[in-house]
Amino acid sequence: MDVNKVKLVANEIRMHTIEMLFKAGSGHPGGSLSIADILAVLYVDKMKFDPKNPNLDDRDRFVLSKGHASAALYSTLALMGFFPVEKLDSFRKIDSFLQGHPDMKHTPGVDMTTGSLGQGISAACGMALAAKLSQRQNRVYAIIGDGELEEGEVWEALMFANQYKLSNLTVILDFNRLQIDGPTCDVMDIDNPAQRFQSFHLNTIEIDGHNLEAISQAIDAARSVKDKPTVIIAHTVKGKGVSFMENQVGWHGKAPNAEETQKALAELRAL
């Protein structure tokens, strides 16, 4: 893996995300910034896709189950060449193909419509099962949120993934420990998710979700497991990369103003 390249892309994802949210006047910065490094590793180094043919049958699939982090996904897709980077300016606008939450019908590169929590991981299971039924070698990646773990459907999906031995499925948990109403431990405590995943018989890996090498190694390790799905618990910082957004509940679903945007971009440029 070309770490410098991945690092550059991750930083660009963050900068585009901040600009998009500022221009849109709304959106979700915290949980977008926390997954930027994971998206960069996946799209630059791991996933098989062709931006010129976004619907190839044997491409790897990506499902953003925590669909509210759409700004980070759209930034990634634009940087990978699925559509021009300038289009990011239209995010959340009335005539845009970049909806508030991912819409597979209108955005090239979006493999599944998501936004209602808990459903994306199930759809990812369906895609992984489809690959097995069709005897294709492609893999399916899904990012879920830690607050999202409170949806019962996530656990239905994990049971299903185990039952059907979906070893081609890698679920990545964005474990940033914050949700809209406060710290997850106060809202609905999901401490020690590893123990919970292991009790569901899933291959479980725990990493620093901002360490590019660690992300890469975990994804490679998941690939080598042939009899069960993998869940990667990525310990992340909500708002990562922008000092005044880091670990702040208030930055879950709020756009920065002009001054905050300049400050955030200056910090990211310096990284």
Place this chain on the structure above:
Amino acid sequence: MIANREVYGQTLVEMGKTNSKIVVLDADLAKATYTEIFHKAYPERFIDCGIAEQNMMAVAAGLATCGFIPFVSSFAMFAALRAGEQFRNSICYPHLNVKVVATHAGLDCGADGATHQALEDLALMRAIPGNTVLVPSDPVSTRALLKLATSFNGPCYVRIGRDKCEELYAEDTEFAIGKSAVLKDGKDVSLITCGSATKHVLKAAKELESLGISAKVIDMYSLKPLDEEAIIEASKLGTIVTVEDHQTVGGLGSAVCEVVAQKAPCKVKVMGVNDSFGRSGNADELFAYYGIDTKTIVSTVKAMLQA
């Protein structure tokens, strides 16, 4: 006499033989929905999701994005109501090619009682943009409508009851999405129905005939898209009575009223379950209890025509 759900299982096997893209998902009800027939014929294409309908619905969405044609089965209560949001957001919004076949709908579900009798599913399913809603009434229409459901690319909700059904249609009857069927012609009143209420309406029409009242009977098997022309034509008799195994709110009666009120005003009476939950009993007892049996249909029509 055969239950429409058993016809469903048989038709799945028949379609699965020529279409390898068909996969069937069930939530631990394969014996009741008769998908077990498909399971036996094509075990590799049968996916038991356990008692987890919400996951099942979105798994189907994922399969559909990869080119499969998933048939998702459960009781109407759990398919349409419990997993209704998954159906709306993960299937209908991206307009994926998933067919939901919901059995044990309405009072026809019988003795299991109110928790298992979906009487609101048509209202919900009809309101979702881009959804197609089909309600077969007998074994012949069940087989034909299932094949029609498979003939287009997009979501579809097929509503099936529990009880055995006599055949109301000739084997070679042609059906079409967005159309309806005139089961009996008449000149005094139009009776519009669908699904498990159809046989009761036909019996009522025969009794009315013996009382000198000529009733036209329309089976509105395609609730969405709706056969508006047939409703406008029916309104020309001056009186329409709708009968459904569903709440009087949001289903067939509402659909007919929307057309009549806006395009062809006439007198309408909507018969169905009137803002109540169901209860235990066999289907015939329940139809009588909630006033959608042959006897009540006859007396309602008589009262409408005398008014």
